[in-house]
Amino acid sequence: MTITITEPKPITFAAPVAGLAGAFAGLLVGTAHDNPLLGLAIGFVLTAALAFVWLGVFRHERIARWVTFIAAGTGGYLLAGAMGALIGLLFGWLIGWFIFWLGEGRYRAKLPPYTTAQQVFYHFAFRVLCGLIFFFLITPIVVVMPLSFNAENFFTFTPEMLRLDPAGYSLKHYKDFFTNDDWQQAMWNSISIAPVATMLSVGFGTLAAIGLSDEHVPFRRAIMTILISPMIVPLIISAAGMYFFYSRLGLQGTYWGVVLAHAALGIPFVIITVTATLVGFDRSLTRAAANMGANPVTTFFRVQMPLILPGVISGGLFAFITSFDEVVVVLFVGSAGQKTLPWQMFTGLREQISPTILAVATMLVIISIMLLTTVEMLRRRSERLRGLSPG
Amino acid sequence: MSDTTDTGPVLAADGTPLKRSLRRAIRAQKLRALALIAPLLIFVLVTFIAPIADMLFRSVENQIVSNTLPNTVATLNDWDGTGETLPGDQTFEALFYDMFLAAESKRHTRLGSRLNYEQAGISSMFRTSGRNVDEVGEDQVEALEDLNDAWSDETFWFTMMSGPDDAPKASDIVADQRERLAKLNQSGFGGEVGFAPSQEIADLLPRTVRAYTAFAVFTAIADEDVVAEEEPWEAVKVALIEDLRAGADLSGYQGAGAEELRAAQAGLADQPEIDYKQAFIDMNEDWANLENWKTIKMYAPPFTAGYFLNAIDLQKTPEGFRPRPENEQIYIMLFQRTLFMSLVIMGSCILLGYPVAYLLATLPSRSANLLMILVLLPFWTSLLVRTSAWKVMLQQQGVINDTLVWLGLVNDAGRLVMINNQFGTIVAMTHILLPFMILPMYSVMSTIPQTYVRAARSLGATNWTSFWRVYFPQSVPGIGAGSILVFILAIGYYITPEIVGGTTGTFISNRIAYHISSSLNWGLAAALGSILLFAVLILYWAYDKIVGIDNVKLG
Numbered sequence: 025m026t027i028t029i030t031e032p033k034p035i036t037f038a039a040p041v042a043g044l045a046g047a048f049a050g051l052l053v054g055t056a057h058d059n060p061l062l063g064l065a066i067g068f069v070l071t072a073a074l075a076f077v078w079l080g081v082f083r084h085e086r087i088a089r090w091v092t093f094i095a096a097g098t099g100g101y102l103l104a105g106a107m108g109a110l111i112g113l114l115f116g117w118l119i120g121w122f123i124f125w126l127g128e129g130r131y132r133a134k135l136p137p138y139t140t141a142q143q144v145f146y147h148f149a150f151r152v153l154c155g156l157i158f159f160f161l162i163t164p165i166v167v168v169m170p171l172s173f174n175a176e177n178f179f180t181f182t183p184e185m186l187r188l189d190p191a192g193y194s195l196k197h198y199k200d201f202f203t204n205d206d207w208q209q210a211m212w213n214s215i216s217i218a219p220v221a222t223m224l225s226v227g228f229g230t231l232a233a234i235g236l237s238d239e240h241v242p243f244r245r246a247i248m249t250i251l252i253s254p255m256i257v258p259l260i261i262s263a264a265g266m267y268f269f270y271s272r273l274g275l276q277g278t279y280w281g282v283v284l285a286h287a288a289l290g291i292p293f294v295i296i297t298v299t300a301t302l303v304g305f306d307r308s309l310t311r312a313a314a315n316m317g318a319n320p321v322t323t324f325f326r327v328q329m330p331l332i333l334p335g336v337i338s339g340g341l342f343a344f345i346t347s348f349d350e351v352v353v354v355l356f357v358g359s360a361g362q363k364t365l366p367w368q369m370f371t372g373l374r375e376q377i378s379p380t381i382l383a384v385a386t387m388l389v390i391i392s393i394m395l396l397t398t399v400e401m402l403r404r405r406s407e408r409l410r411g412l413s414p415g
Numbered sequence: 416m417s418d419t420t421d422t423g424p425v426l427a428a429d430g431t432p433l434k435r436s437l438r439r440a441i442r443a444q445k446l447r448a449l450a451l452i453a454p455l456l457i458f459v460l461v462t463f464i465a466p467i468a469d470m471l472f473r474s475v476e477n478q479i480v481s482n483t484l485p486n487t488v489a490t491l492n493d494w495d496g497t498g499e500t501l502p503g504d505q506t507f508e509a510l511f512y513d514m515f516l517a518a519e520s521k522r523h524t525r526l527g528s529r530l531n532y533e534q535a536g537i538s539s540m541f542r543t544s545g546r547n548v549d550e551v552g553e554d555q556v557e558a559l560e561d562l563n564d565a566w567s568d569e570t571f572w573f574t575m576m577s578g579p580d581d582a583p584k585a586s587d588i589v590a591d592q593r594e595r596l597a598k599l600n601q602s603g604f605g606g607e608v609g610f611a612p613s614q615e616i617a618d619l620l621p622r623t624v625r626a627y628t629a630f631a632v633f634t635a636i637a638d639e640d641v642v643a644e645e646e647p648w649e650a651v652k653v654a655l656i657e658d659l660r661a662g663a664d665l666s667g668y669q670g671a672g673a674e675e676l677r678a679a680q681a682g683l684a685d686q687p688e689i690d691y692k693q694a695f696i697d698m699n700e701d702w703a704n705l706e707n708w709k710t711i712k713m714y715a716p717p718f719t720a721g722y723f724l725n726a727i728d729l730q731k732t733p734e735g736f737r738p739r740p741e742n743e744q745i746y747i748m749l750f751q752r753t754l755f756m757s758l759v760i761m762g763s764c765i766l767l768g769y770p771v772a773y774l775l776a777t778l779p780s781r782s783a784n785l786l787m788i789l790v791l792l793p794f795w796t797s798l799l800v801r802t803s804a805w806k807v808m809l810q811q812q813g814v815i816n817d818t819l820v821w822l823g824l825v826n827d828a829g830r831l832v833m834i835n836n837q838f839g840t841i842v843a844m845t846h847i848l849l850p851f852m853i854l855p856m857y858s859v860m861s862t863i864p865q866t867y868v869r870a871a872r873s874l875g876a877t878n879w880t881s882f883w884r885v886y887f888p889q890s891v892p893g894i895g896a897g898s899i900l901v902f903i904l905a906i907g908y909y910i911t912p913e914i915v916g917g918t919t920g921t922f923i924s925n926r927i928a929y930h931i932s933s934s935l936n937w938g939l940a941a942a943l944g945s946i947l948l949f950a951v952l953i954l955y956w957a958y959d960k961i962v963g964i965d966n967v968k969l970g
Binding site: 165178345 | 441444445447448449450451452454455456458459460462463464465466467468469470473767770771774786788789790791792793795796797798799800801802803804805806807808810812813814817821822823824846849850878903906907908909910913914924927928931932937940941944947948951955958959
């Protein structure tokens with residue numbers, strides 16, 4: 025396809041650039057020891073020298089990278105114990121890889137051969153920028169996880185944790201979650217509300233989406249606008265309206281009040297996902313089934329349903345997570361008897377801050393990962409079934 | 416050759432014209448589709464649209480004044496609210512009966528706090544008057560009871576008011592009082608009262624019968640007591656005194672208590688008139704304050720724009736709309752802050768989202784799918800998890816500050832304040848809403864062919880020109896879709912500003928929640944909500960025009 029040029033680059037280019045990376049690492053170590061400038065200089069000189077040796081004197085990549093890896097790890101251990109060793113190993117691996125990536129010119133491998141040096145620079149500067157944005161997106165979620173194993177009641181890393189001292193870690197916040205009545209009650213409330221709300225939205229939503237996919241439906245746009253509106257109207261307004269209206273009906277503060285409210289909030293997601301699945305649905309299949317003598321109910325369950333099932337399930341998962349995560353509406357429509365997990369977290373964050381929240385957060389993240397994986401797999405399966413994408 | 420000469424309509428298999436047969440088939444299909452949609456539509460209308468409509472109604476509804484003080488409001492129609500004189504004695508007399516009933520039903524404090532939103536200090540006026548209203552006309556009532564012990568006797572009263580069993584009854588008065596109490600107490604006043612006044616006594620002593628009937632209905636239904644076993648309220652006795660003084664003609668009356676009534680009319684002749692106005696002013700001198708009366712008259716109609724005016728820092732005065740006092744003007748400022756911060760959040764989402772969406776759209780699909788997980792994971796993670804994560808990150812003893820101190824960039828005393836202010840809200844909400852910007856951008860950008868940029872490049876455009884003149888204009892619809900989505904979501908956010916916003920980083924929605932759950936000023940909450948809803952609906956409409964709600968994609 026493209027002609028790739030991966031020719032070795034001169035040491036005069038590779039060594040100083042690798043040195044810059046080393047200088048950054050040195051800066052971190054230096055500031056931690058109250059002498060950033062010295063750290064910067066040492067980092068630069070060490071790495072540049074290392075690059076000079078590996079590229080100019082002893083060019084055996086495998087050995088060179090192992091040596092760098094282990095040496096940096098040892099250095100880190102001497103400077104800052106176990107945690108230092110870990111960071112050192114990471115830096116060692118990175119710098120070893122970086123030196124050869126530069127020296128062998130591999131960085132150009134995936135770029136068109138005509139790109140100028142400036143364009144190459146911009147290309148990688150852009151990649152670094154994107155990396156930082158991904159870092160911003162993911163760090164807060166990742167940071168929560170180790171903190172939930174904190175042995176102290178703090179919301180931050182203790183020195184013991186940073187030294188990787190086992191005494192700094194414990195499962196006590198998880199234990200608290202599973203033994204504390206408030207949290208257990210909240211968990212059971214969440215578990216009893218979300219599935220019922222989901223079933224309501226999926227049941228009504230799927231039928232309506234099938235109806236909406238018919239080309240002859242009058243007022244299609246107006247109906248769609250009404251059905252999608254629970255997703256668009258700010259939650260606080262929905263919550264306020266439901267609070268006023270459900271109090272009139274005597275539903276405020278009851279289990280069914282919360283379930284109905286959550287079902288209404290979940291409906292747009294079901295409508296959107298199922299309608300999207302139906303876009304590629306071949307109507308001649310139902311006609312063929314009817315032609316062969318199947319009645320509409322059989323056609324629906326034996327022909328249409330299996331094909332749109334992925335959309336229905338992922339719509340249901342969206343509706344489930346909407347109800348499971350929802351806090352504003354339940355705050356107003358529910359009473360203390362319907363306190364859900366997010367509500368308990370919300371009061372926890374506002375009043376008595378306890379790291380149990382972080383344990384709950386970690387478990388919720390794991391649930392989210394599982395749901396995300398399921399939805400992604402379903403989406404791909406659905407696209408494959410409908411022939412929209414290969415593989 | 417018959418088919419070419421036949422000019423009649425094309426026929427379907429069963430002999431009907433094809434056109435009609437087709438129309439019938441389509442109608443059946445339409446009905447089937449509507450039947451599938453109907454259950455959901457009804458469900459959403461009841462569980463979601465009706466509550467919103469109810470909220471809109473509440474933002475203008477103001478029946479509490481006319482429900483609590485119906486007689487007073489009726490007499491105020493004759494009073495010119497712009498002059499310098501207080502309403503007449505008639506109004507104060509009506510106020511006495513209204514207040515008495517309101518105090519018995521314990522509704523006067525509610526009216527007080529309602530009117531207090533418009534005129535500060537008015538609630539204490541209602542509170543103290545409700546407590547002391549049974550002291551009005553004390554001297555006269557004592558004089559009446561001194562004349563004959565029968566006036567404190569419940570059976571005597573009951574027999575006198577009911578008249579003989581076979582006498583014609585004035586049951587319309589019972590229905591009137593029942594309806595009035597139902598409105599006052601905002602609950603149904605159905606049920607057996609066990610009392611109906613005789614028509615004769617109702618014609619003779621109209622005030623007394625009205626007051627006694629109100630007492631009877633309240634006793635039987637709200638207190639669940641037997642009417643004949645309870646001594647009437649002071650208000651009933653005051654009403655009797657007024658009836659007698661007004662010159663009720665007792666000469667022809669022969670029913671129960673005729674003797675006592677005549678004796679009372681004669682015995683009370685030398686008692687001074689009851690001065691209602693002075694009595695109320697003695698209870699609380701604010702009743703002499705013209706402004707309070709103007710407020711009551713102003714908010715007497717059943718619907719009001721007062722909550723909306725309040726929501727934009729105005730108030731209604733007899734001279735027209737005036738700005739509220741400086742120290743009460745907060746809502747315009749809050750709306751501005753909500754708009755400003757939503758714009759900043761939208762802007763930072765564009766800045767951060769654009770490069771990522773571009774990267775995802777240009778990478779080969781395998782690596783793009785992997786990186787997409789990094790975008791979708793925050794999208795799927797609970798909102799509260801992300802908010803608590805930011806609390807952990809941003810607080811003064813938090814991860815970011817600890818890292819900065821460890822690196823020596825700030826010293827331990829100078830830890831940055833990044834939470835409970837606007838900065839905290841903006842950072843956390845940018846993070847939370849970023850996926851909503853990236854996903855629509857990505858779906859637009861992945862349809863832009865890379866060849867266009869290469870063509871521009873090969874025609875001599877620089878890096879910048881080929882991006883700005885060729886790629887960027889094609890990606891604008893994605894920016895538009897993402898921006899409106901993020902803006903709509905940001906403008907109504909509640910949870911995140913509540914937790915990381917402190918006092919300077921809160922939105923209008925936090926104020927709405929405050930009015931619903933803490934200050935209980937539901938009308939104002941509904942008015943603020945309606946304004947916010949209106950703004951969102953305009954944006955929703957724009958979104959529908961630009962993107963189309965059918966094209967919303969999730970993940």
